[in-house]
Amino acid sequence: MFLYPQATENLGFEIQLHLPAHWEIASGLHFQDNKTVVANFDQLADSPFICSGHIQRKSYEVNGTAFHICFNNQKQIPWEKVLEDFKRFTQQQIADFGEFPVPEFTFLIQSVPYAAYHGVxxxxxTVIALGPSSEVFTTLYTExxxxxxxxxxxxxNVKSIRPAEMFPYNFKEENYxxxxxxxxxxxxxxxxxxLLKSGVFSLEQYLKELSKQVQKHLDNPARFSMSVAAASYDTWLDGYVPGAPGRKVSIYTEGCLLAFYCDMKLRQATQNKLGLEVVMKHLYYDFACQQKGYSIQDYKTALENFSGQDFTSFFNDFVYGTAPYEQLLSEAFEYFGLELQQTPANSYAEARFGMKVSQVGKDWQIVQLYPGSPAELGGLAIGDLIIAVNQVRALPQLDAWLSFHENQNKTLLVERSGRILELFIPEVDRNFFVQNKVLRLATLNGPQEKALKAWMLA
Ligand SMILES: [Zn+2]
Structure with a gap:
């Protein structure tokens, strides 16, 4: 643990590591003989390192900047493919910004034997944790x-282009x-x-990722009660835990969809010549490079200047408000020649009961409930273990038993904190947790063809 020395924040530090002989260090810092010097506390706290006897590394270069990929505890790395893909998206990002903010960059990838997905x-x-390591280059490769x-x-975006509230970082308190x-x-x-623009992802792969964001957004009833601006403020309070059901939205998901819409608006206003990348480039050169933080107003002004359009109601309704996104999304899909395909969820529990469950041993535990759904109206709660459906043990598949009693009244036997409850589940005639897929339209008109091509390509 590196404690923050308030009085000596700007003093340098020397780090000396005592390691077994065959161990190596992976870090953005340069170590020599397991020793390094850092300029100040910020650099110390923001320069993680991995010490391990199982590091594999390779490098690539873009425009004279070196990029290092270090895997810890990963076997069978298809280096050629990894280096090619990483180089492609790196090139594309640098091409849009015009320069890379730091002289060198290191990806520190911790491969772990269990399911994990995280990056900072x-x-x-950057430190990335991903697992299980057996799947990193198969099912987890897109991740x-x-x-x-x-x-x-x-x-x-955030290390250089920083909100004024975080410029400089205040290590003494929360930076709301x-x-x-x-x-x-x-x-x-x-x-x-x-990844799409650089050809690493196909349009199909990209739309799969976009669909996940749309799915998360539409599945989350909190979108009607909390704004993304308020959710951002709260990340300092409750971080990444799910929190109270239906209470919070995500700066990632909602922010991604709002960015998609803004990108579309810019492209629409400029005959597909400019997109969101010009706004970010402006924030980089005119704020970050001038040692200034930006305000949300600065971002709004940039959107307005590049598009020639007023974004006031957009910010009031969707950033600070909780207006539904459906109209925004369909406008953006329409522009690029995409469509949202909605189908009922495969699972009976999700589609008809409005509850998501996961298996815990032999039992089924409720992990999410949709407000107004039969499950919620019937008094079920998150964490309940479902034991039986109409007096029959729900084994091995809960879904099979729920659909078996399709047109009958259903009573569930559940365990809640050690108590057994019998709950009657009412019928509600609608679908919950609808499956959302963003797809390319079968036929595109001329303007859509142009817009999609310009958006996809560099
Ligand atoms: Zn992030």
Whole structure:
């Protein structure tokens, strides 16, 4: 633990590591003989390092900047493919910004044997945790690319382009900000979009990722009660835990969809010549490079200047308000020649009961309830273990038993904190947790063809 020395914040530090002989260090810092010097506390706290006997590394270069990829505890790395893909999205991001903010960059990738997905941006590096390691280059490869492109984009957006509230960082207290929809939302949107633009993702792969964001948004009833600006402020209070059901939205998900809409508006207003990347480039050169933080108003002004349109009601309704996104989304899909395909959920529990469950041993535990759904009206609660449906043990598949009693009244036996309850579940004639898929329209008109092409390509 590096404690924050308030009085000596700007003093340098020397780090000496005592390691087993065959161990190596992976870090954005340069170590020599396991020793390094850092300029100040910020650099110290923001320069993680991995010490391990199982590091594998390779580098690539874009415009004279070196990028290092370090895997810890990962076997069978298809280096050629990894280097090519990383180089592609890196090139594309640098091409749009014009320069890379730091002289060198390191991806520190912790491969773990269990399911994991996490990434954090740092000064000139990122730490990514991904697992299980057996799947990193198969089913998890799109996740590896997604999180890596996202973290690289952060070198500009939040490490350099920073809300005024975080400029400089105040290590003595929370740095509350309502701008999470910019620093995480735009990063989520652009991180994936650069994979599409650089040809690492096909349109189909990209739309799969976009569909996930649409799905998360529409599945979350909190979108009617909390604004993304308020959610951003609260990240300092409750971080990444799910929190009280239906209470909070996500700066990642909602921010990504709002960024998608703004990108569309800019493209629409400029005959597809300019997109959100010009706004970010402006924030980079005119704020970050001038050692200034930005305000949400600065972002709004930039959107308005580049598009020639008024964004006041957009900010009031969707950033500070809780207006439904459906209209925004369909406008953006329409513009690019995309459509939202909605189908009932495959699972009976989700579609008809309005509850998401996960298996715990032999039992089924409720993890999410949709407000107004039969499950919620019937008095079920998150955390309940469902034991029986109409007096029959719900084994092995809960769904099979729920649909078996399709047109009958249903009574569920549940365990809640050690007590057994019998609950009657009413019928509600609608579908819950509808499945959302963003697809390319079968036929595009001329303007859509143009818009989609310009959006997808560099
Ligand atoms: Zn992020």
């Amino acid at each position: 941006e740092h000064l000139n590096s 590896l690319l997604g999180v890596s492109s996202h973290e690289l984009y952060h070198v500009w 900000s309502e701008a999470g929809f910019i620093y995480e939302g735009i990063t989520t949107y652009m991180g994936d979009l650069y």
